[in-house]
Amino acid sequence: MEKQTRNVFGIIHIGTVNMTLKVIAYSSLDDMEIIENVSREVKYGETVFQRHHVSFQSLNEICQVLLGFRQLLCDYDVKDVRVLSTTVISEADNLISVLDQIHIRTGFDVEVIHMTKEIYYKFFGLYYNVLKGKFNFADKAVMLLDITSGGVGLTCWKSDRLLFQQNIHIGSLRILENFTEKQRDELTFPTAVREYIYGTLYPLWKGVQQYDIKYIVLSGRGANLVARLMGKTSENGLFLITPDELRQFVYSFHGVTPFKLMKRFGLSQNLANVIMPTILLYYELLRIVDIDMLVVMPTTFTEGYTMYYVAEKTHNDYMAHVQGLLLDMMRRLAKKYLSDSIHSARIEEYCNVLFQALYQFIGLDYSYNYLLHLAAIFHETGKFINIRKHNLCTYNLIRETDLFGLADDEKEILAAVLYYAFDGTLQEASPVYHSLTPRQKVITAKLTAIFRLADSLDKSHLGKISAIRAELREDEIVVHYTADADISLERWTYLKMAVDFAEVFGISTKLVKG
Known part of the structure; x- marks a missing residue:
């Protein structure tokens, strides 16, 4: 049988913690290959998020990374390129000027993806893997808990039927912006964060509880990092975590803080600031919902967007x-x-x-x-x-x-x-x-x-x-x-x-x- 001709496209994600570039060859949803994957940790994320403004220095950092990515795309002769930005830039008060400067200085047109669509793309990719039998949920109610820097998405399904979907503006960095640097050093900081999460999400708890959810799916880089920090090993690309294992992990810190994460695991401050609220969000949900297992799947936003793009192009x-x-x-x-x-x-x-x-x-x-x-x-x-x-x-x-x-x-x-x-x-x-x-x-x-x-x-x-x-x-x-x-x-x-x-x-x- 003659092999199908593959198309090639590039996807760049301007994220909060990392900027990433992937070059992907594809002929169908089941025939995709990443031929280049580059990631750069960036420093601008929390500053832009707190001030809702992209400074000259932050814009310089973004453009320098993009220029490096553009050279890589030229080396691969990639003409079809999508440049995406999520929460960190989308809420900036100087968004229009930033997009214009990026275009002038790099030649890239940036598509701004807001939270609802960001969570949808991730679900789109993850659910495809569910249908392909990546994990057997045995017709139990399942909830995807998707945490971004700016929001949380709760998407619940059972037996190939969506039960509900809700998005809340309480992401990892959005939680931290409610506390000053001095407050983050206080011994009571972890408790205050947990109470803030509980109080903000309180209206959702009864709605979540009525569906008798037995599995919570976590996805993306943050979830995968938490699983690795817990010492979990991957099984067929998945990490399986019991509720007790996560609770014991949280208890071991005697109060999770960014500083403790940096000290124990050698994380950068930027990454620790994102991971700390993420862990507490997981923990808080387990206090409300009695589940059997946390399933960590590797699907990221860029992977979900890629799968949507390929499915649309190939009329899947x-x-x-x-x-x-x-x-x-x-x-x-x-x-x-x-x-x-x-x-x-x-x-x-x-x-x-x-x-x-x-x-x-x-x-x-x-x-x-x-x-x-x-x-x-x-x-x-x-x-x-x-x-x-x-x-x-x-x-x-x-x-x-x-x-x-x-x-x-x-x-x-x-x-x-x-x-x-x-x-x-x-x-x-x-x-x-x-x-x-x-x-x-x-x-x-x-x-x-x-x-x-x-x-x-x-x-x-x-x-x-x-x-x-x-x-x-x-x-x-x-x-x-x-x-x-x-x-x-x-x-x-x-x-x-x-x-x-x-x-x-x-x-x-x-x-x-x-």
């Missing part, structure tokens, strides 16, 4: 599998707002039929079909809060809710589509439309036009139309429907929405029985 079925998990969880979330799930399911189907017929001809990536699914799921949730202002309530609800796997710019598009889902003109005089970027405005207009057309087909909420199919002709999309009942309301609403649809896409549409 795993993409659809994860989206199915997410949509199922979103439907359960929408039920909390008493939304009409049967009506929403119809609109999901209609949106999908219309998008499938249109997407290759209207300048939208296929991935935007996912936003239409979400729009169908959440489009009436605002009615639970205030039926008179439901579009505004839905808009605010979406903007203020963490939707797992959705980047902030995608969430802004979704919220805008839902704001205009039923009526309203997309124009600069509207604050919602005005707040969008030019690219977001174009995408919002197209998705809104499709959604309005789909929603009109069940305007009565009575499900009178049992099925539709759509065909795109030269300058017209014809929607064929099956129905036994009178659909006058749906037909008249469809004709009204067809006017806006034609203006947005430059093609007309008609509704035909049969």
